[in-house]
Amino acid sequence: MKEFALVLFSGGQDSTTCLAWALDRYDTVETIGFDYRQRHRVELDCRGPVRDALAAMNPRWTERLGADHVIDLGVLGQISDTALTSETAITMTSAGLPSTFVPGRNLLFLAFAGAVAYRRGIKRIVGGMCETDFSGYPDCRDDTVKAMQLALNLGMAQRFVIETPLMWIDKAATWRMAQDLGGEALVSLIVEATHTCYLADRSKRHEWGYGCGTCPACSLRAVGYRRFRGETVRA
């Protein structure tokens, strides 16, 4: 039986690795992205070129890559007051969470992914949530994702499986996974074409890609890359 997957694909390092992971495994792989008026909306512009480059990398992947769905979640930007959806400083909040945390974001993403998967007859939903390097985001936890899987299956009378291949690995291992899946070509594509920086800075090119180099997202990506290349780096 053919296996269909829908990948939450933002245009960043993690979701690009997840997309390659899914293309390696499943017969047809569709992608879904969300415009929630994120400060780093430039990541949305990375999606098309990254999809095209992945398809060009491997004939099997060309065949498997299916439709892309972009969902307008501007309403999330409207109701959120966070450093990811407005021009405010990235700090720690009194709740002990980074001000980049957008409450409800992954819950909404998974709910919309479930609705699209339902319509498209897709069983597997793949996301790059990660509990190891998760910046303390509670909606990246394995328990949250498992609870959403249960809620979607109950609420839509389906048997969705939410897969999170990065859940228990760190950023260095994510780079390694990309290398295992697509060799240096995939590592280079991720460096050149994906976007991670919260501040949407693409003016500086580092060995690990474009970004301001200092925001939490850049720091994680940089430390992970240097560890992946064999350097001893303190976080």
Ligand code: ZN
């Ligand atoms: Zn940055």
